[in-house]
Amino acid sequence: MRALATIVGVVALAQPTAEFTPVPSYPAPPPVTYDIGQLKGDAKPDEVYEQDKVCVEGRASGDLSAKPWGQMHLNFEQAWRFGRGDGQLVAVIDTGVNRHPRLAGRLSGGGDYVAGKDGTDDCDGHGTMVAGIIAADGPEGDQPKSAFKGVAPGARILAIRQSSKAFGKKDSGSTRAGTHSTLAKAIVRAADAGAGVINISSVVCMPAGSNWPDVQAAARYAREKNSVVVAAAGNVTTAEGSNCGRPNRPDSVQTVPTPAWLDADVLTVGAISEGGGPATFTMGGPWVDVAAPGTNNTSLDPGTGASGLANRYVEGNQLHDIQGTSFAAPYVSGVVALVRARYPHLDATQVMERIKKTARQPQGRTGRDFHIGYGMVDPVAALTAVLPEEQGINPRPPLRSTVDIAPATPADHRPLTVALVGSGIALGLLALTHLAVRARRRTT
Template sequence: MRRAAGTGALSLTAVLLIQLAAAGPAHADEWRDKEYWLADYGITEAWKKSQGEGVKVAVIDTGVDPSHPDLAGAIAGGTDVSGAGDPSGGRGLGVNPEHGTLVATLLAGRGHAGKEGDDEDGKDYKGPGKGPDGIIGVAPKAELLTVSAWIGEANPGGVPIDQQLPNAVRWAVDNGAKVINMSLGSSSTAWPESWDDAFLYAEQNDVVIVAAAGNRGVGMIQVGAPATIPGVLTVAGLDREGKASWDSSSEGISIGVAAPAENLVGGLPEGASRYAEWSGTSAAAPLVSGVAALIRSAYPELTAAQVINRIITTAKDGGVPGRDTIYGYGIIDANAALNADVPAVAGNPLGTIEEWIRIHRRGEAPAAPAGPEPVSEALPDIPEPRVPTAAEPYTEEDPLPAVLVLGFAGLILLVSAGGSIAVLRIRRSAEASAGAVPEDLAGGEEQKMEPSRSA
């Protein structure tokens, strides 16, 4: 795991813990059986109304392998913004090249019908996707746009991350994405000013942006950018029992909803073993992006703000009553998000970056609310109240994300004693700085990592 060091560095991490699949002949349908979230979180019911038809979802990540059997026919286009990757975004980059393919299969995997020449396997299959084997994503009929970025150590392509990320967002919008998945998080709540216009561009073009909240397991105690940007739907992580995950989540006021982040599975690029078990909000985010795609397909007339509103208002409350900093508005419920009667809203309940830029970058005071109509009789001469001057925007050096790190706490074959000690230190440090630990997170167990593929 690598994190940006030094003041002002913004370390974006796609938070997950991963166990690689054991090398050897594993049948893909064994992996389909592990997708507990499809039934437990209302996704199979939601499929009766929509499977994401006609919706493009951009995956801004390390690159997606188009040759994976579960992604056949799913990729509608791609690009590379790093200067170091394949022009189509189809080659994994950086220290964790598997990450983008894992995210893509979980979001829009289509499964497959067994090995080539196996006519019996899947012959009578009538479910979603292309067959009973492999990973079926939340939106198996959505189309993917893949954008590869260099995430991790110094980019050999020479393009800094403060340029890569906004370029990726703009390309996704210009190429028809209605949802953008960003399975990356940061140790900083701030973001470079160079990102403002791109996120504003997405907002003005009615695009839903979903971002991972981050993982305590890699030292991300609080939510960081881009998940702190107003209007972005931030996803926290749950354990297998549906409670807030200790390692595979973080805390912050910008969290919108929580989704499964432990004991998940996804596809790997190339190699003998094409699947892995993994954990983290990097995995939770594409589940929510998939639900957004289902809604945009079923209700194409809804704005991005109304899509987000359906997701957060139909979420099941978790933790303390009402919105909180661990579950946000609650736990994702795909069936309710697709089928509940939800009143329309005029604006994004998570805020807008346009307003944030106006106040914090330009230093303009918030608009005063409209007052009552003036009365007809004469009023006493009251001096006009002084309007406080808006504080100067943050003037410290822009926290340029020198390193975009995919927050794997894994991609490892062996967990050492030193790793366990580090996690314990992180946990104790968090408890010491934050005070009492919420009941949902007290006594959280260490994430168990098992070897699953030879190096």
């Protein structure tokens, strides 16, 4: 499903090594019936939450001045020849985003459903790391001491804090901040704020057949408001911090990640490992659209007041790598921001199609893979491909001929055979004549 394209300076990407897994059919979400008016209003907590856990801290392992593998594989520098996402507003619906210097002047608060602030407080650090992958730049523009940058370093970030593992419901510490209702409200709020991209790296998984009509309605509303909703596919139980239980199989879909499965209205992102194949933790499903680097990531230090970078973080006295589909999704959100800046005339649906049609196919195959969709997102191709349908050209399928074609006439080798036989006889007679002449000369 690779589109006609003019590709400029595309770097060779590691190709998925796992076997291509075709996508089965799966029931589409039901029709949208929820009243979107119930999701509008001020951003405020639905319960009274209190912080009852220590905030995360960033850690460094190895040389953080080196360029991360994901940044090299996606070839940001070539993509930036066509723009850096300037002017694009990317909403990060997450645990908030700290005011990090590498986002200076480009971060604004969009609301807080946890503590009633503006969204620029992030005790969990998750949203800060997500925002860094999307749009971090070097301090004061370019910083040669560190090669790390976000995918769209010219984009602006709108921080909306919707959930937190560090905050629990008052008098019921087991209930964490964040519900499907606040998620739906946050999506509507981001769309109304004019966000061209909405990144959702938080996933709630439910048994197959379940649905949250308010989240579904919010995702549909956002697309109709011309916002591209980018959602993480979710992590299975083999990953740290998993939230999606048992993995799906092509012959058995048991888990529905929300909002990832709302395929018509959401661009869903799986994770690829540094080796080139689907990450062991990425949740598969027929709704997965594309994939991006999800392991061994580097981003902004998630600690409160931090100013550097990190490739690990400490949460609950445990050390974690920056990995998961949560950190694959922001790569795609950054690419969407680049595309929206370069092609402002495309609507949200067209942008989603461009991202899918220019992705690098697994094993060179066409079609949709169960775990990584149409393949690894390709920023340069997404910015340079010429798609006929965007030009109002709808290619027709090739016509099949119904004319009976007679088989080819067998070749007649008789003339050649006669010629060869005649030539052989003549040569034989010539040889006999020569021998007779020589014999006569000897006798005389």
